Every structure is written in structure tokens, then in C-alpha cells.
Amino acid sequence: MEKLIITAALTGNVTLPTQTQYLPITPQQIAEDAKRCADAGAASVHIHGRDPKTSKPTTDPAVYREIATLIKEKSNVIVCITTGGTIHMTAAERIQVVPALKPELATFNMGSINFSIHPIAKRYKDSDYKFPWEKEFAEGSKSWIFPNTFTDIEHFCKTMTENDTKPEHEAYDVGHLYNMQYTVKSGLSKLPLWLQFVTGILGGIGSDPENIMYMKQTCDRLFGPENYKWSVIGAGYPAEFNLATLAILMGGHARVGLEDNIYISKGVLAKSNAELVEKIVRIARELGREIATPDEARQILGLKGKDKVNY
Numbered sequence: 589m590e591k592l593i594i595t596a597a598l599t600g601n602v603t604l605p606t607q608t609q610y611l612p613i614t615p616q617q618i619a620e621d622a623k624r625c626a627d628a629g630a631a632s633v634h635i636h637g638r639d640p641k642t643s644k645p646t647t648d649p650a651v652y653r654e655i656a657t658l659i660k661e662k663s664n665v666i667v668c669i670t671t672g673g674t675i676h677m678t679a680a681e682r683i684q685v686v687p688a689l690k691p692e693l694a695t696f697n698m699g700s701i702n703f704s705i706h707p708i709a710k711r712y713k714d715s716d717y718k719f720p721w722e723k724e725f726a727e728g729s730k731s732w733i734f735p736n737t738f739t740d741i742e743h744f745c746k747t748m749t750e751n752d753t754k755p756e757h758e759a760y761d762v763g764h765l766y767n768m769q770y771t772v773k774s775g776l777s778k779l780p781l782w783l784q785f786v787t788g789i790l791g792g793i794g795s796d797p798e799n800i801m802y803m804k805q806t807c808d809r810l811f812g813p814e815n816y817k818w819s820v821i822g823a824g825y826p827a828e829f830n831l832a833t834l835a836i837l838m839g840g841h842a843r844v845g846l847e848d849n850i851y852i853s854k855g856v857l858a859k860s861n862a863e864l865v866e867k868i869v870r871i872a873r874e875l876g877r878e879i880a881t882p883d884e885a886r887q888i889l890g891l892k893g894k895d896k897v898n899y
């Protein structure tokens with residue numbers, strides 16, 4: 589099996605600062621976490637920006653530039669920038685970071701889904717929230733649709749191609765794999781593809797191992813086994829570790845991080861993103877899977893290299 593690519597998703601767009609005190613918020617905190625995760629074995633870090641004052645997710649390219657520049661100074665790790673954002677952001681706002689920074693990798697969400705975190709709001713009283721926006725953000729997600737129309741998909745494909753940014757395709761359900769096939773057939777996406785199978789989002793496919801098997805089988809049929817690489821994002825605990833372990837055994841790759849899961853073990857908060865990376869590295873080593881360095885991951889994924897980014 590090829591070496592394991594570990595992605596660390598550091599802060600995300602839906603984890604609330606109230607949920608964990610260990611969530612990195614400022615560009616400095618995010619960059620320091622990226623370095624610690626790389627030292628622990630992550631080949632790639634997935635980045636969202638947050639307003640340093642309010643902690644709210646932002647699409648401000650200046651925030652992304654600061655984060656990416658600080659990471660580049662500290663580490664050779666691959667920087668994968670989000671184009672996902674939140675319901676409060678337009679598709680144009682979400683994609684603007686790609687022409688601005690021309691990153692090696694950027695996420696590319698392959699279809700529209702309900703995307704809700706409203707059950708989290710039930711855990712907190714009004715006085716529990718650290719920031720005034722969090723309650724409405726969590727409760728309001730009950731009415732969210734995460735829009736990724738074919739118009740958006742076409743525009744994102746063209747923008748990523750123009751900027752030589754490799755898409756990291758996020759598939760939240762089996763139908764999204766067929767959306768991806770449409771982009772391949774219509775010449776918008778080039779093979780080989782790099783995919784994240786995302787499970788456990790309220791609105792998407794569940795975190796059953798059978799779903800990962802089925803998504804992989806579907807990709808084998810649609811693209812051919814040699815034409816894609818895949819990784820898993822199991823949202824929540826224990827899905828993050830269970831599905832990452834399954835992917836390690838099946839020859840896929842794995843993402844962990846506070847964007848997707850805040851627990852290191854049942855009911856125990858992870859004290860850092862690096863602690864989550866360390867755990868998956870231990871599991872991989874026990875199972876005999878070697879860990880890819882950033883440069884090995886660049887080769888596996890066919891990335892342009894960090895000397896060709898615009899930051």
C-alpha cells in the first residue's frame with residue numbers, strides 16, 4: 589500500500605468556540621497548530637479562516653494569506669484551503685481565495701445538502717455561549733442548505749484549473765460521486781481525482797463502514813481504481829477514528845482534526861489538533877501502514893509544489 593496521507597482539519601466552519609477551548613482561532617494559533625500537526629505526521633493541513641476578534645468563519649482573503657504565509661514560514665506541510673465556507677457566504681466569496689493565493693490544494697464540495705448542527709444547540713444554555721453569534725448560527729443551521737449547484741461546480745472547476753490548484757473533492761453522499769463523474773465526462777475535471785468521503789454530517793450519508801465500501805466501489809466503477817485517491821472524514825467521535833482506521837486498512841487516506849471531531853476518547857476533549865494526529869499515527873503504525881511526508885504526499889497527489897503558490 590502507498591504511504592498514508594494524513595490531513596489535519598484545524599478549525600473548520602462549524603465547530604463552535606463554545607464546544608472546545610482548544611480550537612485555534614487567530615492566524616498565529618492556526619499556523620502554530622499546523623506546524624505541530626506536521627511534526628506529528630500530518631502531510632496536509634486543511635484551513636478555514638476565522639475573524640480574530642469574533643472567531644466567526646470568514647472568507648476574507650487577507651486572513652487566509654496571513655495563515656498560509658505563517659504556515660509556509662514554519663513548515664513544508666501542504667496547505668489545503670477551504671472553498672466550503674458557511675451558508676452566510678456566496679459561492680463567489682467562497683472561491684475568491686483560489687485566484688488570490690493559488691494554493692496547491694483547495695476543497696471542492698460536490699453537491700448541495702442540508703447541513704445542520706442544530707442538535708448541538710440543545711447542549712447549551714444562552715449563558716454558556718462564548719460569542720453572541722454562536723447560538724443563532726447553531727440553531728439557524730436547521731434551515732440551512734449548503735448550496736453547490738452545477739453553476740457553482742462549473743465555476744469552481746474552471747477557477748481551480750486556471751490557478752493550477754488541485755481540487756480536494758468532498759463527497760457527502762453517493763450522488764455527489766455522480767456529479768463528479770459529470771465534471772469528468774464534460775471535461776471540467778481532470779483525472780486522477782483526490783476525494784474525501786465525508787460521513788456523519790446531519791444531511792449527508794452516515795458513518796457506517798458499509799457506506800465507505802460502497803463509495804469506494806462506486807468510484808471504482810465510475811472512474812477506475814487507478815484514476816483516483818481517496819480519504820475519509822468521519823464527522824464526530826468515534827466515527828473520526830473508526831473510519832480513518834477502516835481507510836488505513838483499505839488503502840485509503842485519513843483526515844482528523846477539530847473541524848470534524850473534538851474528542852480524543854469518549855467524553856474527553858482533545859487538547860490539540862496534534863493530539864488527534866498523534867492518535868491516528870499510532871493506529872497506522874500498529875497496522876503497519878507507513879506515514880507520508882508532505883513531499884511524498886505531493887507526489888502521490890500530483891501537486892504543483894509550494895514554490896508555485898501565490899503567498
Ligand code: KMH
Pocket residue numbers: 597600601634670671672673695696697758786789821823847
Ligand atoms: N467540514 C467538513 C465536513 C470544506 O471546507 O470545503 C467538510 C469540509 C468542507 O471541510
Ligand code: ZN
Pocket residue numbers: 597600601634635636670672695847
Ligand atoms: Zn473544511
